[in-house]
Amino acid sequence: MPAGGTASVIAWMFLLFTATMGGMLYLHFFFAHRCWRRVRGVEAEDIDSNYVRREDYFGQSFRAKLHSWMELPTTALPDGMRAIQHGSERIELGPGRSLADRSKSDDVLVIEGDFSCGSFCQLGREIYAQRNVVIGQATECQAIAADGDISLGPDVQVSRWVDCWGTLRLAKGSIVHSRASSRTAAHLELGAQALSVFAPEIIIGAVAHLHVPPVMESSAAESSPERVAIPPDSDDSREALKKAGVDPEKFRSLSADCWIYQGSLRPTSAVRVTSHLVVRGDCDIPAGSLLEHDVKASRNLRIGADSECQANLIAEKSLSVGARVRFSGVIHANEEILLGPEVRGESGSGPVAVDAGSWLYVEEGVSVHGKLSSGERVRVVDTAFAESWRKKFESWRDRS
Helix, strand or coil, X not given: CCHHHHHHHHHHHHHHHHHHHHHHHHHCCHHHHHHHHHXXXXXXXXXXCCHXXXXXXXXXXXXXXXXXXXXXXXXXXXXXXXXXXXXXXXXEEECCEXXXXXXXXXXXXXXXXXXXXXXCCXXXXXXXXXXXXXXXXXXXXXEEEECCCEEECCCCEECCCEEECCEEEECCCCEEEEEEEECCEEEECCCCEEEEEEEEEEEECCCCCCCCCHHHHHHHHHCCCCCEEECCCCHHHHHHHHHCCCCHHHEEEEECCEEEECCCECCCCCEEECCEEEECCCEEECCCCEECXXXXXXXXXXXXXXXXXXXXXXXXXXXXXXXXXXXXCEEEECCCEEXXXXXXXXXXXXXXXXXXXXXXXXXXXXXXXXXXXEEEEEEEECHHHHHHHHHHHHHHHHHC
């Protein structure tokens, strides 16, 4: 074959190969392209992106789904209940209902009144009540929504979420494996656990009702003994820091309102933090201190008892908050957090939050107006467990 003919054949083979590969590549996007052609030129409806960010998202979503189910035809049942068949799901609805001990149900229950069940029941689907819900000891549930109160008995297990418009009560040993939310208040007893808890007021244990108004807290903080200023703002404050075991030369200014301390910061007397502070190491804030700005530690952070924290606290490892500490911002640690007894968290500007990357341990007497969340679970612990954890925390700091 002439050289020109060979070149022509090669050119056509290359074009055919290119077209084949292009077609194979287009097949990866064929369905997406078809869907795009169908909606091209159609004006999209408004989407509330904040909807899925709401703490009671699961409860709202379930209520919306129920509303559409109620429009389906019903079948009367012998016990006065009615049934709706929705695909493979069966919904039972009717007036107030009480189940005996060891009852079992694999249906969605919609109750137009109060709902209660005895001990050791197995409720495999969602429960919704227009009034109050009381769950007996050691019962296993999937999810619960109520327009009134919800009370979970001892050792109750909820595999998904719990949401109510009234007061939420978690008894000793009860566990919610996802969100627990209330529009009124949440009460957690010793041993109760949840992935996250959100309510206008979260109360831990029997003595947590002892509420101290914010005005009283602020005045009490101002009346405390003189504190050493951090960062140093005068020669006198530098000398005071030296007496407190802090090296003033390790402070560096990052901006007009932010300072960094090169090394672990462990003053021996109460301090007053007047600018944002970043500590390159462990940070140990003594009892009775006042933190007016954010404090971040690259390792562990400890806040001593009776301190007031008016901004955010952040630790890249673990964080310990002492007894009767008052805070009005966000507390976050990448690992574990312990909130000591009678810690108060509230702010006049909105909810506060405590978030742990691992476990969040809370002692009795804690009151938080906002949210408690964790990577593992929020757990109410006794004094013995808390003391053991603090010893472990001290060993972490000693090793660093």
